[in-house]
Amino acid sequence: MGRQKVSDRETRRLSLKISKLVSDRIELLVDKTDADSLTEVIRRSIAIYDHLINETSEGKAELILRSPDGEEKTVLIL
Numbered sequence: 001m002g003r004q005k006v007s008d009r010e011t012r013r014l015s016l017k018i019s020k021l022v023s024d025r026i027e028l029l030v031d032k033t034d035a036d037s038l039t040e041v042i043r044r045s046i047a048i049y050d051h052l053i054n055e056t057s058e059g060k061a062e063l064i065l066r067s068p069d070g071e072e073k074t075v076l077i078l
Helices: 020-033 038-059
Strands: 063-066 072-075
Touching: 020 038, 038 063
Parallel strands: none
Antiparallel strands: 063 072
């Protein structure tokens, strides 16, 4: 029997232990992005990470950051 697909509307409560440094960084992201909550920042972060993994896996694409001076760096997603 296969796994049942979890509805996007079904929620689960998670309890995470994170360092103060990580907590502070998430709070900064809440402020920088005008997010409504820590949960929103974490949800957005997971969505972006998932997209990057899907796009860069198996040589489909590369993630390249370009600085204002035109310098480019390829970013490896682990």
